[in-house]
Structure formats: C-alpha cells, structure tokens
Amino acid sequence: MPRSLRFSDFYNNYRNWVSKNPQVSTDFETTARWLSYFIAGRINSSHVVSELIYCLSNLLVLHNDRIICELRHLNTVRSGEKLRLYLTVLEYSEVFLELSASKKWGEKGRWLVICIIQLFKCISKLVLVHHYKESMIQYPVISVLERRALTETSDAGCISVSEICQRGSVSFKLKRSGRIIRKIEASPPANIRSWKPLQKEIIYDPVSLENIEQALLDRMLAAETIYLVKPIAHLGSLIYFGQKSWKPYILALMFDLCSLHLYKSCDKTKINTLSIKQKVIISRRTTHLLLYLIRSPFFNRYSKDKINDLLNSMSRNVPFASLICNQFIKYLPFYQSNYFYMWSS
Template identity: 45%
Template sequence: MPSHNMNTVLIYVEKYKKWVTSNPQLAGDIESTVKWLSYFTAGRINNSTLMSELVYSMSNLLVLFNDRIINANTQVETKLPKYHSKIRIWLTVLEYSEVLLEISASKLWGETGKWLIIVILQAFKSVMRLLLVHRYKERVTQSPPIPPIKRDKISDKVETIEKDGFALKRSKKVVRKVNSGGCSQFRSWAPIPPLGIDDQQTTIDLTPNKKIILAETLYIIKPLLHLGCVSVSGQKQWKSWFLSLIIDLASLKLYSNETKAVTLRKEEFDEISRRRVALLLYILRSPFYDNYSRMKIYALLKMLSRNVPLARMVTDPIIKYLPHWQSTYFYMWSS
C-alpha cells in the first residue's frame, strides 16, 4: 500500500514537472499571486507576521523549485562543480527563509533564541559565501545566489527549440534539426543557444582580481563584524551603524576603482548597483531612523496623503506597518 501511494505521488510529480516546463510564464503568474498573498495577510489575521513570512518564503521557494525543474528539462547542464552548485542552492534557500526562521525562534525562545539563530545563520552564510569567493573564484556573490529565471524569455526560447531543434535526453544539449531554417543557403548552422545562458559569460575575462576579492570579502564579513559590535556596544547604537556604513563604502570604493580596469558580467554589475542603491536603506536602520528619519518619513507620507488624489490608499498602509517593517527587516546588515 505505501509503495502504491509513493508511485502515485511520483506520477503527479512528473506531471507537474512537465506542466511547469511547458508553461513557464503561467507558473510565474501563479508564483506572483502567492507572493502577493503575503502582503494581503499582513495585519489581517492572528500571528500575521509569522503567516505573511511563511507565505512569502514559500512563494520564493516555489520559484526556486520551478526554476530548477525548468533548468533540468530545457537547459544545458551547468558547468559548475557539484559542491559549488549545492552551496548556491542552500544559500538561496536560506536567504528566502531566514526572516521566517528568526521570527519563529523569537516566538519559541524569545529574544535570546532569536539572536542565537541570527548568529548561526549569519555565520553559516558568511562561511559559504567566502567559499564561493576564495575556493570557487566567484568575484561578486549575487543576492540571491541563484536569481529567478526570466520566464518571458524562457517561453520564447522553448518555442525556438521546439521548432528548430531538440534536446538530447542525457546531456540536455540542444541540437538543431537538419530540416530547420528553410532553404539550406539561408539556414543557420550555429547551435541553438541554451536557455538562461548569457552570451557575455563566454566572452568576458573572469580572472579573479585581488582588490575585487578584498572588496567582496569585506562585504561578506560585514554582518559578523556588525554582530560583534552590537554584542559589545548594544543594539541601536551609532558604533554598529557607522561600522557597517564604513565597510559598505570601502567595499564599493574598491569595486569602483577596479571596474575601470576589469570588465564585469552583467549579473556582477547589477549586483554592485543593487548594493549602491541599498545604501539608502541606512535611513531606515536604527539609530538613524529613531533620531532623524522617522518623523520626516511620516510627515512626507501624511503630506502625500492630504495633497495627492488616491495616495491615501498607499500611504495609510505604509504608515500603519512601517514600525513593524522597520523592526522586522532593518535590524540586521545581512550579506
């Protein structure tokens, strides 16, 4: 009986994999709907913080799971070493679920349990990211390490593969059909590009640079240095705030100096740009938020609510939930 049930489950799993591979855009729409449910549940039911984080984490993990299915069925197998790939998967899973784990620990064991989990998670993340940089020679670690696939491009490429080629069962290598492309004099004999592979990856020099590695190392160990400073000086103190800001600025300065001589991949450039924009989040971190930005942000939101038509629909929920968001998402300088 258990064997029969397992076979039934495997059959449904295979059907689900085929459906996701054939309908990547529709799967993406469903994932987005599930993610929006996390915002809808916030503040509307008991234990809304835990519930909204659970829904949000599950939606992101669903995206990761579906992307892995699409990769396995329609893309050339990754050239990454086995353990390199596993580290990136575990870091992505952890990044999607770390806030949920922290909130759960807080509810089960109080503040002491929450900060113990934070230290364990940040130490694990830092060690794994340092392995990516120093062992596997990644220059810039992405956040998340495995970004979501662009489903609209996947749909177009799936149609191209089905029309002009086919994927080999074992290697997943895409082979162009002999009768594809019309007349032979106009037919392209170039291989069909694999799904999700950026052309820049094959043309840009990926040789590690010592100063770029130093910049990335500083960024990776920043959460641990911040936690160490918090343990000495206490929470919501200027020392930890300034320490993290200085490390971020030093890391970005090193990148800025070296990128004049080193060409970055698009993914690396986008990640560094994201980190520059993330500097704006320092206005939401204590003690700067408590002493300076909180009243100004509330004043701006109330002004927009009074003077801009329909703005109240957006500003009122922000005013209501900003204290919760600030205390939930902005007490850590996570890498």
C-alpha cells in the same frame, strides 16, 4: 504502492506543466506572494504566517526554476552547487526563522538564531569565493530565472553574446585607417548595446599584463571579502556597543563604501576586468546604500518622522492613497525592525 505511483505521476505531470508553461506558473507564484501581504494584520500571529507564505512562495519559485532548467537542459555544471542551494534556501527563510524564534523563545532566542544564520552565511560565502573561486556573491545566491526572456529567446532562436564570442573574433581592423570595426554577426542584442565605437586594442607586455591582472583579481577578492565579512563585523559591534550606538551603523557603512571603492577602482583601469554581471551587482549594491536612510539609529532619529509626514500628506491629498499609506504607517516600525538589518542586502 498505488498511492506512491499516483503521487509520482502527479509530480511528473506537474514538472512537465511547469516546463511548458513557465509564464503561467510565474502568475501563480506572484499570487501566492501577494497573498502574504493581504494576510498581514488580519489573523493571529499574522506576521509569522505572512512571512511563512512569502518564504514558501520564494521556495516555490526556486523549485520551479530548477525544474525548468533541468527539463530544458539549461543546467550548467558548477562547483559548490549544493552550498549555493543551501544558502539560497536560508536567505529565503531567515526572516521566518527569526520571527518564529522570537515568538517561541523571546528576544534572546531570536538573536541566537540571527547569530547562527549569519555565521553560517558568512562562512559559506567565503568558501564559495576563496575555495570555489566565485567572483561575486549576489542576492539571492541562485538568481531567479528570467522566464520571459527565456521564452522570447527560445521563440526567436537568438544566440547569446558569449556564444558569438566563442565563434571567433568580434572585430577587425581597417588596413589604412587602423579603425576597429565590429563584425555584423558579433553585434550584441539591441537592449545591451552601448552604441559606442570599439576602442583600439592596447597591447601589453605578457609579463606585465599577467601582473596587472593578478593585482586586479587580488583587489577584487579583497573587496568581496570585505563585503561578506561586513554582517559579522556589524553584528559583533552591535552586541558590544548596543543597538542604540552609532558605531555599528558607521562601521557597516564604511565596509560597504570600502568594498565599492575597490571594485570601482578596478573598473577604471584600461583592462576590462569586470563582467556585465559584476557591474550589475555593483550597481545594485550602490543603490542599496539608500537603505541606510531607513536603518537604525538613523531611522529612529531622523527619517522616521519625515517618512510619516510624507505618508500622511499623501493620504490627505492624493485620492485613494490613504488605503495604502495608512497601512504602511501602521506596519512601518515592524518592517523596519525586521527587514532592514545591516546584513539583509
């Protein structure tokens, strides 16, 4: 009984410390993450141990974020929160589970674990989108808390844009010229301002407006479904056609391009359908298309030699670059085969 009391007191003190010192706890988490890079290649089973430390550091970040949100009363009640939590934990742990399965049961065990993980992730994300009405699924599902921004906001006493918008109209129209003027109190923070004049509001017929909005929502739902089904489609085609075939690679690329095309067609309409958060996720997914340059079979046939030549050139010509480039060349095949699947992003 005394031991449990001591542990509970220690844990409560830890929770209070994390809540009061979010930036210091971030430094400790970053140190643990860098420790995983340092261990790689230096001890037996280093890849598994390194990935375990990296996984635990991410889980520590998730746990500390939840502590900060709870003690600072930042939690918002959302449906499907437990499912989001399970998915986030699995996304942080999946590479470690794959490496552990490969070491214990061989290649067949590794691919069995991959199939189970991807099926669970795909079904769970589709449930979030279709049942819990989540608009878009980001990676990780529960995003990392912006602790620095949180500290600056609490110190400055800033008001969020959503709170401003809830207080009333953000603009008014001049009677003579009809020009739209933004109210001073509704001005967003300087870092997210577009500095563009407000556009005249387009008035639609209520029935046609409702039909347009529903059509756009259906298109966005189709785009997100295509994106979420892509990992299973790629995995199934990989099993059917083989790992050296170009068909799984092209199929996954077509799924990504089709999803992005549907989203961007929604954004081109005069009705502002996509939120700022959705636009950020779409921009990130567009950037992730560059990963196809280092995914098999394109990597094995084209980009591998060019990347190695570039790293060797930097190692010879840039002072001290050999310390990083030589290690990167050494572990590039391992990183490429374990971190750059079609379903990783």
